[in-house]
Amino acid sequence: MSLDQLRKEAVGAIKNAKDAKALEAVRVKYLGRKDGELTNVLRSLKDLSAPQKRIIGPEANKLREELEAALQNKLKSFAKKATESVADITRPGVKVRAGHLHPLTKIENEIKQIFTSLNFSVVEGPEVETEYYNFDALNIPANHPARDMWDTFWLSSGKLLRTHTSPMQIRYLENHKPPFQIIVPGRVFRYEATDASHEINFHQIEGLMVGKDVNLANFKYVIGEFFRQLFGVDTHVRFRPSYFPFVEPGLEVDIRIHDPNSPLHDKWLEVMGAGMVHPNVLRGVKLNPNEVQGFAFGLGLERLAMIKYKIPDIRLFYSGDLRFINQF
Amino acid sequence: MKFSHTLLKKLAAKIPDKAKLVDALNLHAFETAVAGDDTVEISISANRYSDAASHWGIAKVAAAIFGGKAADLGKGKETKVDRKGTKPEVKILAKSHCPRYIARYFELPRVAHSPQWLKDALFACGLRPINAVVDIMNYVMLEVGQPLHAFDAEKIDGGITVRFAKKGEDISAIDGGNFALSANDLVIADEKGPLAIAGIKGGKRAEIAAYSRKIIVEAANFDGAGIYKTARSLNLFTDASSRFSHGLSPILADIAMRRAGELLKEICKAKAGEAADVNYSKLPKVVLRFDIREFNRLTGLNLKEKAALEYLTRAGFAVKGRMVAVPPARTDIAFHADLAEEIINLYGYDNLPEAAPHVPLAPAQKEDKVSFREKIREVLRGFGMSEVYNYSFVSRKDLTKYADPKWWGALPLRNPISSDFQYLRPNLGLHLLRNAEDNFRFYDEVRIFEVGNIFKEKDGELSEEPFLGIALGFKKGNPILELKGLVDQLLSELGLVDYFFRDLNWDLKFMDQDQSLRIEANHEVIGYLGMPKEEENVALAEIFLAKLLKLASEEKEYEALSKYPSVTRDLSLYVDQLVRVNELMEIFENAAPQYLDDVDLIDFYEDQGRKGGKKSLTFRFVFLAEDHTLTDEEVGHEMEKIIAALQEKLDVEIR
Numbered sequence: 001m002s003l004d005q006l007r008k009e010a011v012g013a014i015k016n017a018k019d020a021k022a023l024e025a026v027r028v029k030y031l032g033r034k035d036g037e038l039t040n041v042l043r044s045l046k047d048l049s050a051p052q053k054r055i056i057g058p059e060a061n062k063l064r065e066e067l068e069a070a071l072q073n074k075l076k077s078f079a080k081k082a083t084e085s086v087a088d089i090t091r092p093g094v095k096v097r098a099g100h101l102h103p104l105t106k107i108e109n110e111i112k113q114i115f116t117s118l119n120f121s122v123v124e125g126p127e128v129e130t131e132y133y134n135f136d137a138l139n140i141p142a143n144h145p146a147r148d149m150w151d152t153f154w155l156s157s158g159k160l161l162r163t164h165t166s167p168m169q170i171r172y173l174e175n176h177k178p179p180f181q182i183i184v185p186g187r188v189f190r191y192e193a194t195d196a197s198h199e200i201n202f203h204q205i206e207g208l209m210v211g212k213d214v215n216l217a218n219f220k221y222v223i224g225e226f227f228r229q230l231f232g233v234d235t236h237v238r239f240r241p242s243y244f245p246f247v248e249p250g251l252e253v254d255i256r257i258h259d260p261n262s263p264l265h266d267k268w269l270e271v272m273g274a275g276m277v278h279p280n281v282l283r284g285v286k287l288n289p290n291e292v293q294g295f296a297f298g299l300g301l302e303r304l305a306m307i308k309y310k311i312p313d314i315r316l317f318y319s320g321d322l323r324f325i326n327q328f
Numbered sequence: 329m330k331f332s333h334t335l336l337k338k339l340a341a342k343i344p345d346k347a348k349l350v351d352a353l354n355l356h357a358f359e360t361a362v363a364g365d366d367t368v369e370i371s372i373s374a375n376r377y378s379d380a381a382s383h384w385g386i387a388k389v390a391a392a393i394f395g396g397k398a399a400d401l402g403k404g405k406e407t408k409v410d411r412k413g414t415k416p417e418v419k420i421l422a423k424s425h426c427p428r429y430i431a432r433y434f435e436l437p438r439v440a441h442s443p444q445w446l447k448d449a450l451f452a453c454g455l456r457p458i459n460a461v462v463d464i465m466n467y468v469m470l471e472v473g474q475p476l477h478a479f480d481a482e483k484i485d486g487g488i489t490v491r492f493a494k495k496g497e498d499i500s501a502i503d504g505g506n507f508a509l510s511a512n513d514l515v516i517a518d519e520k521g522p523l524a525i526a527g528i529k530g531g532k533r534a535e536i537a538a539y540s541r542k543i544i545v546e547a548a549n550f551d552g553a554g555i556y557k558t559a560r561s562l563n564l565f566t567d568a569s570s571r572f573s574h575g576l577s578p579i580l581a582d583i584a585m586r587r588a589g590e591l592l593k594e595i596c597k598a599k600a601g602e603a604a605d606v607n608y609s610k611l612p613k614v615v616l617r618f619d620i621r622e623f624n625r626l627t628g629l630n631l632k633e634k635a636a637l638e639y640l641t642r643a644g645f646a647v648k649g650r651m652v653a654v655p656p657a658r659t660d661i662a663f664h665a666d667l668a669e670e671i672i673n674l675y676g677y678d679n680l681p682e683a684a685p686h687v688p689l690a691p692a693q694k695e696d697k698v699s700f701r702e703k704i705r706e707v708l709r710g711f712g713m714s715e716v717y718n719y720s721f722v723s724r725k726d727l728t729k730y731a732d733p734k735w736w737g738a739l740p741l742r743n744p745i746s747s748d749f750q751y752l753r754p755n756l757g758l759h760l761l762r763n764a765e766d767n768f769r770f771y772d773e774v775r776i777f778e779v780g781n782i783f784k785e786k787d788g789e790l791s792e793e794p795f796l797g798i799a800l801g802f803k804k805g806n807p808i809l810e811l812k813g814l815v816d817q818l819l820s821e822l823g824l825v826d827y828f829f830r831d832l833n834w835d836l837k838f839m840d841q842d843q844s845l846r847i848e849a850n851h852e853v854i855g856y857l858g859m860p861k862e863e864e865n866v867a868l869a870e871i872f873l874a875k876l877l878k879l880a881s882e883e884k885e886y887e888a889l890s891k892y893p894s895v896t897r898d899l900s901l902y903v904d905q906l907v908r909v910n911e912l913m914e915i916f917e918n919a920a921p922q923y924l925d926d927v928d929l930i931d932f933y934e935d936q937g938r939k940g941g942k943k944s945l946t947f948r949f950v951f952l953a954e955d956h957t958l959t960d961e962e963v964g965h966e967m968e969k970i971i972a973a974l975q976e977k978l979d980v981e982i983r
Contacts, residue, residue: 097712097775098712099708099709099710099711099712099713099714099715099775100709100714100715101705101709102715102716102717104717105705105715109702112694112698115692116692116694117692118692119690119692120692121693121694121695122692122693122694122695122698123695123698124695124697124698127720127781127783127792128752128783128790128792142553143552143553143556143557144374144552144553144556144573144574144575145374145556145570145573145574146374146375146574149374153741153742153743153744153745154741154742154743155739155740155741155742155752155790156739156740156742157790159790161720161741179687179688179690180690181687185698187720187780189720191743191745192745193745200719200721200745200749201719201720201721209685211685211687213625213686214685215625215626215627215628215683216627216628216629216672216680217627217628217629217680217681217682217683218628218683218684218685220628220677220680220682220683221682221683221684221685222685224682238355238677238678239677239678239680240354240355240359240677241355241356241357241358241669241673241677242359243373243374243375243376245374245375248663248665248666248668248669249665249668249669249672249673250669251677252359276626276665278665279663279665289665290622293625293626317717318717318718318719320716320717320718320759320762320763320766320776321766321767322714322716322767322770322771322774322776323770325714325716326714
């Protein structure tokens with residue numbers, strides 16, 4: 001057999017070896033110390049004439065190196081496969097520790113995002129308030145049942161826990177010249193019995209836009225845009241007459257969401273109080289109602305989160321239960 | 329407030345079936361729902377009790393919506409007097425608190441029972457029929473909105489006086505209950521004393537009974553704020569007190585008295601006596617000038633003047649040119665904006681277009697504290713922390729577990745909802761500790777944080793401060809060092825440059841002194857972290873965000889990468905148990921400032937068996953020069969300096 005033939009055969013055999021054992025057999029067949037075919041060729045060199053030796057010798061040695069390298073590579077490929085088969089890719093991946101934002105933070109962030117995209121700035125106010133900012137300046141008459149719409153926690157100092165984020169309307173108007181538009185997220189408090197939809201503390205976002213001729217149709221645009229971004233383009237918004245002493249006209253905003261998986265699908269849901277800033281409120285901060293006007297609104301964060309995430313009970317928000325929070 | 333659909337329809341014929349009525353009232357007037365066979369529940373807004381808290385009022389509202397006319401009870405006939413010389417004697421001592429008092433005398437052949445239609449109306453509105461006289465009083469109130477009261481005239485001694493109660497006076501009310509009165513409480517009295525708490529409840533003494541034959545009917549007007557205060561102080565809230573508290577127009581008294589006269593004659597066959605109408609002066613007529621431009625500017629509509637005024641006419645306003653006269657019962661109308669509301673309510677919000685505002689563009693900004701908190705939340709979430717929200721309230725028990733509420737500076741509520749929520753929270757940690765314990769029921773490791781305001785009182789000054797609280801709880805093992813690492817990384821992420829963890833040295837009664845550190849920056853304490861007392865599994869950190877916000881301002885800046893390789897050397901040593909890593913670190917830094925780039929503790933164990941309780945520490949030193957490759961010799965020299973400094977200051981054994 002010529003060396004060329006031998007090479008062809010041996011390389012083919014290495015290539016076709018199915019496993020390490022078969023490969024070893026190939027090695028023994030060609031390079032085996034006792035009776036390997038190439039070993040025999042090399043062994044027989046000494047019997048050849050000097051010129052033949054010079055030609056065949058280097059060739060045979062080169063072939064030996066070549067085969068040894070091929071055997072080595074093939075063996076490595078088996079080893080690689082062997083380790084791979086140990087790692088079962090279908091096992092679960094290694095867990096990465098993930099933190100979770102509270103659902104109220106999530107929805108607040110989303111709302112802030114929408115309103116800043118509508119050019120509203122975000123400001124905040126104090127949770128402990130005076131009667132003046134919480135009631136008087138908002139045209140809510142003292143010793144009148146209208147004030148009972150806001151059941152209040154009182155501190156011994158005579159201060160109170162704000163019952164809504166509306167005091168920030170006054171605080172902001174006192175220090176800023178219209179035109180402007182702001183939202184005010186924050187925690188508010190109500191002295192009332194808790195149940196699945198009432199809490200003693202909860203969150204609101206107040207909105208206020210004041211300018212030379214900011215009108216109700218503008219409000220309808222802004223708030224429609226807001227709800228369509230928050231709940232989807234299929235969301236319908238309607239207004240109903242209502243009464244809040246610090247707006248005139250006053251109205252309530254209902255939405256109807258399109259979500260066949262939600263128990264609230266296609267129902268009118270009351271989500272917001274709003275209206276045009278009352279002339280008495282403007283006069284109170286030394287603005288002339290004939291020169292500036294605007295709209296104000298207040299929404300309940302928990303209420304929107306409950307609608308959006310299908311949460312049935314407001315008390316879950318304050319449970320500190322990670323089984324709840326880690327779902328978000 | 330409950331309304332009878334039948335009675336409404338009687339007063340305005342065009343009112344449709346209940347479902348349609350409910351829909352229309354919702355969209356054009358008041359929140360309304362079906363509440364029974366003949367009952368609809370209408371939420372009368374607090375400013376509309378004078379004109380709309382009655383079937384007559386709602387009939388007028390409905391007529392404005394549906395067209396047609398509501399019955400005009402105001403134009404009822406003057407009651408024909410059958411008994412001359414019977415005018416009740418009425419004296420008003422508190423004139424400003426009683427702007428009108430009408431009293432009329434009636435004689436009855438008997439106190440009859442009410443006819444079924446009247447009983448039905450009462451039932452639909454949630455009232456219980458009693459006898460015809462009392463029922464008529466209630467019925468007229470439902471119909472007109474004016475509370476009435478009937479006294480047994482034979483039980484009244486002398487004339488009727490409207491005055492404030494005298495000190496020590498009290499009254500037994502009609503349906504039980506005895507009320508001690510104060511000088512702020514208005515009463516209807518005779519010579520003997522109070523007959524009724526004005527505008528709130530009648531007294532037992534002159535109550536109508538089955539044998540009553542001579543009665544005096546009262547239709548009066550009282551100052552709303554006064555009635556409101558008395559109802560609150562006596563904790564006695566009645567239909568009448570609610571109506572008066574909201575403020576009623578005095579014209580209702582007269583209308584109601586005529587209706588009562590009509591019905592008493594019709595149902596009880598009563599003979600009417602003369603009436604006294606005291607202290608009444610007609611309120612000035614309110615006339616507003618309507619301005620269509622202002623209306624369109626406010627609403628964004630484009631109505632024609634004529635169309636707008638037409639809505640006002642429908643709503644019962646008397647329109648002459650642009651002058652709009654307000655109906656006397658509409659005590660809520662004072663401004664042009666009030667007229668605008670009347671028009672848009674009838675016009676319908678569904679017909680209001682959406683229009684994008686035209687305003688000068690100004691950048692939308694977030695207050696620094698708002699974005700700062702957003703950033704903190706994101707960083708912590710990235711560290712695998714979950715965010716909780718807790719109540720702003722704590723119980724006394726929560727506080728006294730560690731210290732007196734005074735020490736905490738905790739603010740008590742004047743009217744807590746329960747003892748669990750008696751104080752405003754003076755920190756976030758109390759709740760976070762409980763959250764961690766609660767969650768141990770389901771998790772072996774709890775990593776939580778909260779961002780929120782805490783409240784304290786110091787020297788009479790109230791402070792409300794934004795806090796960040798972090799709690800790390802491991803069911804097995806001590807989480808303090810992980811928490812420290814986390815806070816460290818957080819502060820650096822937030823851009824705080826120089827900050828230090830030092831011994832707490834601060835009498836925080838809820839924290840273990842030896843296991844806690846204060847966090848300092850710019851010579852100020854910006855928070856603390858450590859193990860709460862009697863706590864082995866939960867570590868706590870609180871950071872004062874207002875202070876942190878002021879200090880955390882670093883902008884990231886590129887620092888050139890070193891061109892030369894760093895050299896690492898490990899050093900293992902035994903030291904006394906009491907020697908703290910912080911001390912060693914200080915020695916290292918002082919000893920080899922030239923090329924020492926970083927030191928890290930890479931191994932630590934306490935060898936209990938070894939004599940004297942030593943601990944074994946392994947530090948890894950990293951050396952680096954900015955301008956050349958360090959030689960072995962240079963590094964060796966640095967290490968010698970370090971070891972020398974160690975041996976000079978401490979009893980160490982180099983391994």
